[in-house]
Amino acid sequence: EAAVTQSPRNKVTVTGGNVTLSCRQTNSHNYMYWYRQDTGHGLRLIHYSYGAGNLQIGDVPDGYKATRTTQEDFFLLLELASPSQTSLYFCASSRDIQDTQYFGPGTRLLVL
Amino acid sequence: QQKVQQSPESLSVPEGGMASLNCTSSDRNFQYFWWYRQHSGEGPKALMSIFSDGDKKEGRFTAHLNKASLHVSLHIRDSQPSDSALYFCAASEPNTGKLTFGDGTVLTVKP
Numbered sequence: 765e766a767a768v769t770q771s772p773r774n775k776v777t778v779t780g781g782n783v784t785l786s787c788r789q790t791n792s793h794n795y796m797y798w799y800r801q802d803t804g805h806g807l808r809l810i811h812y813s814y815g816a817g818n819l820q821i822g823d824v825p826d827g828y829k830a831t832r833t834t835q836e837d838f839f840l841l842l843e844l845a846s847p848s849q850t851s852l853y854f855c856a857s858s859r860d861i862q863d864t865q866y867f868g869p870g871t872r873l874l875v876l
Numbered sequence: 877q878q879k880v881q882q883s884p885e886s887l888s889v890p891e892g893g894m895a896s897l898n899c900t901s902s903d904r905n906f907q908y909f910w911w912y913r914q915h916s917g918e919g920p921k922a923l924m925s926i927f928s929d930g931d932k933k934e935g936r937f938t939a940h941l942n943k944a945s946l947h948v949s950l951h952i953r954d955s956q957p958s959d960s961a962l963y964f965c966a967a968s969e970p971n972t973g974k975l976t977f978g979d980g981t982v983l984t985v986k987p
Contacts, residue, residue: 768919795973806880806964806977807920822974854919861973862908867919 767791768868770855776874783842785871787855795858796838797865798822798830800851807854813838814861845875879903880967882978890986895955897981899965901946906967909941909948910975914962923950923963955985 768789777783789796797812809822811830819830827849829841842849852872856865882899889895899909908927912920926932926939926948933939938951952959962982966975 797975804979806979807966807975808977809974812974823976856919858973862968862970864910864922864925865975867921869919 768855768857768866770853770868770871772871773869774872774874776876777845778876779846781842781845781875783845783873785840785842785853785855785873787838787840787868788836789838789855789857789866790836791857791859791866792835793857793859793866794835795861795863795865796832797856797858798828798838798840799854799856800824800849801854801870802851810840842873845873847875849873850875878979879906880965880976880978882963882965882981884981885979886982886984888984888986889955891955891957893955893985895952895959895983895985897950897952897963897965897983899948899950899967899978901948901967903967903976904946905969906946906976907943907970908968909939910966910968911937911939911948911950912964912966912977914964914980916961920964952983955983957985957987959983960985 798810799807813832855868858865911923914920926941965978
């Protein structure tokens with residue numbers, strides 16, 4: 765089974781705060797993704813990457829930056845957090861563009 | 877309009893019964909479809925994918941795709957309490973591979 769880990773699992777910050785969510789996959793997958801999950805909206809794609817140094821824009825990118833530093837590591841950055849970014853964030857990876865995506869356990873973020 | 881719509885929002889079936897979940901896309905660019913399942917407190921996990929018209933069976937799970945109507949369904953026979961979860965339909969475009977998820981169906985299997 766493919767392995768995707770996320771840290772931290774829970775995070776509380778204040779409005780205007782700086783937050784970094786981390787994701788690591790040990791599957792040697794090329795693609796990595798960041799999603800947010802909100803009640804009534806399912807999962808929405810924020811950013812994704814097909815390799816170290818690459819970044820592609822997802823469907824809800826506003827207020828988020830991301831960086832893929834290595835094949836294994838993908839980070840999501842909230843530089844000026846807002847209450848609207850309170851959500852459950854998932855990272856996923858896949859071998860190739862149309863392959864099954866494997867999800868991590870999620871990070872619950874609360875912005876006060 | 878949401879591009880991937882799921883129905884019903886919630887569904888309750890008795891243990892051993894058949895659960896049927898539906899998904900319709902409004903975007904003809906979507907060619908590939910997945911079903912994911914998410915248990916409480918966990919990340920989603922892929923159940924199966926379907927790319928061709930017709931049925932695809934994996935154990936107790938059968939997916940059906942009708943490309944002309946952009947409708948895909950998931951049928952779970954002999955439902956078990958462990959099948960109780962949130963089920964997502966997801967669709968992707970051939971070139972980008974980006975997944976668009978529906979809002980999900982909450983399935984409850986009652987012992």
